[in-house]
Amino acid sequence: MNSKATFKVAALARTLAIGLVAATLVSAPVQQAAAQATQNASSSVDLSVGRGRLISLSAPMTDVFVADDKVADVQVRSSRQLYVFGKAPGETSIYATDASGRVVYSTVARVGNNIETIDQMLSLAMPDAKIASNTMNGFILLTGTVPSPDDAAEAERLVQAFVGDQTKVLSRLRTATPLQVNLQVRIAEVNRTLLKEISGNLLTRDRDGQFGNGFLGSVVRGRTAGTITYPGEGSSGATGTTYQFTTPAGVNSFGAAGRLFGLDVMASLDIGERSGMVVTLAQPNLTAISGETADFLAGGEFPVPIPGNFASTTIEYRKYGVSLAYTPTVLSNGRISLRVRPEVSELSTEGAIEMDGFQVPALTIRRAETTVELGSGESFMIAGLMNNRSIGAIDKVPGLGDVPLLGTLFKSDSFRRGETELVIVVTPYLVQPVTANEIKLPTDAYQDSNDLQRLLLNQTSDGVTGGDRPKPKLDTTVGDADRPRAAGTAAPGFSVGK
Structure with a gap:
């Protein structure tokens, strides 16, 4: 009995020992995993300035370490919680x-x-702006004021990036002080023309009859050399043959008359040269708010008949003259992005058409359109707009016009040349309104002249009218690009050629 009891106790002891060893082997990895899990409970925490987060720990703590307490700090609530x-x-x-x-x-x-x-x-992004956002019906409306148009565009871009492309952003932002741009444009055109003409005409007439009367007349340039009159055809008492030359206006004629081969003969040689020059200078002046378009026209309108239904005709008017359209945008650095479109047009008979009994003239147009960026008071020039045209024509009698020397009397030679050069100078200015007492008109202080001044002194007025009016100046405070530069110094982004 004692031997059996001893065996049972020994077996039970071995079983308990094996169980304790197995439990120890199993619990060791679990404790290590729990400790590792507690250590790496959170890899990062995203916070905002003035905001915090409560952290709960799986094991009690005794110490807390913060690397930079100027960026973030902690408050311990308990051994298992920290803020x-x-x-x-x-x-x-x-x-x-x-x-x-x-x-x-x-x-x-x-x-x-x-x-x-x-x-x-x-x-945060634009502290100087006063912008309010309102969400309604799936889009965001921006209202308020910003310092410049560039800030308005930047605010719209930032909001669009913040909300994503799925939401539409509408901007009704205004600049705190609307920037106004005055544009001065000088359009100078020189038109030179040269006309040369040489023509010959011949007229014969038989004294004894009508044979040859005008036989060679009116064959060149649509006119005759002149007239040949015999006694009795003109006024009473006329004797002898009368030769009368026809000289066109604006030309010089060399003529000869006499009898040849029993015929009275008149011959004329017309030589003319005409040159002219037309100078056009227009100086349109406009002011517009940044981002808005302004246009100007100094000229007129001409009617154009438009055929309609049931044999009806309507009239439309087309503009011509000196026109200017431009859209300025003031950038954040004070420079001006300018889209300008000057145009000079005039009526011309070349290319004119007949329509329903009306002659519709054509238009000769010189136009330029460009976008540039420059500072207040700086200028740019559009030059090299030249047009050269030469026209030559020969009218002659077939065969006779080819005879050397004598053929000159049976042909006419005309030559026309035209040269046109157009130069456009554009200068923008940043301007502000002035008070009424600073404005002076050309009619200020005008007085009519009296009879003595008008008759003896040839004066049309008494005294000097008008006065010095405000003129735009170079703005040297709106950016480095606008500051006066020394000779030989180029603007930013440009170089001076040697």
């Missing part, structure tokens, strides 16, 4: 350990500005 809050933008590391020095919690706190709303984002 992490952001103080300034940046990153810092946070560690929590237990009594044995084992890390029970570690994280990286990333602190940024609070941009949870559109208004907060705009206030």
Whole structure:
């Protein structure tokens, strides 16, 4: 009996020993995994300035370490809870350990500005602007004032990036002080023409009859050399043959008359040369708010008949003259992006058409359109707009016009050449309104002249009219590109040629 009891106790002891060893082997990895899980409970925490987060730990802690307490800091609520809050933008590391020095919690706190709303984002990005955002019916409306048009475009871009492409952004932002741009344009055109003409005409007549009367007349340039009159055909008492030459206006004629081969003969040689020059100078002057379009026309309108239904005709009017259209945009650095379109047009008979009994003239147009960027008071020139045209024509009698020397009397030679050169100078200015007492008109202080001044002194007025009027000046405070530069110094982005 004692031997059996001893065997049972020994077997039970071995079973308990094996169980304890197995339990120890199983619990060791679990404790290590739990400790590792507690240590890496959170790899990073994203915070905003002035905002915080409550962290719960799986094991008690005794110490907390913050790498940079200027970025973030902690408050310990209990041995298993701590409160992490952001103080300034940046990153810092946070560690929590237990009594044995084992890390029970570690994280990286990333602190940024609070941009949870559109208004907060705009206030941070554009502190000088006063912008309000309103969400309605699936889109965002921006209202308020900004310092410049560039700021309005930037605000719209930032909001669109913040909300994504699925939401539409409408901007009704206005500039705090609307920037106005005055544009001075000088359009100078020189038109030179040269006309040369040489023509010959011949007229014969038989004294004894009508044979040959006008036989060779009116064959060149649609006119005759003149007239031949015999006694009795003219006024009473006329004797002898009368030769009368016809000289066109604006030309010089060399003529000869006499009898040849029993015929009375008249021959004339017309030589003419005409040159002229037309100078056109227009100086349109316009002012517009930044971002708006202004246009100007100094000229007129001509009617154009338009056929309609049931044999009816309507009249439309087309414009011609000196016109200017431009759209200025003031940039954030004070420079001006300018889209300008000057045009000079005039009526011309070349290319004119007949329509329903009306002659519709054609238009000769010189036009330029470009976009440039320059500072207030700076100018750019559009030059090299030249047009050279030469026209030559020969009218002659077939066969006779080819005879050397004598053929000159049976042909006419005309030559026409035209040269046109157009130069456009554009100068924008940033301007502001002036008070009424600073404005002076050309009619100010005008007085009519009296009879003595008008008759003896040839004066049309008494005294000097008008006065010095405000003139735009070069603005040297709106950007480095607009400051006066020394000779030989190029504007930013340009170089001076040697």
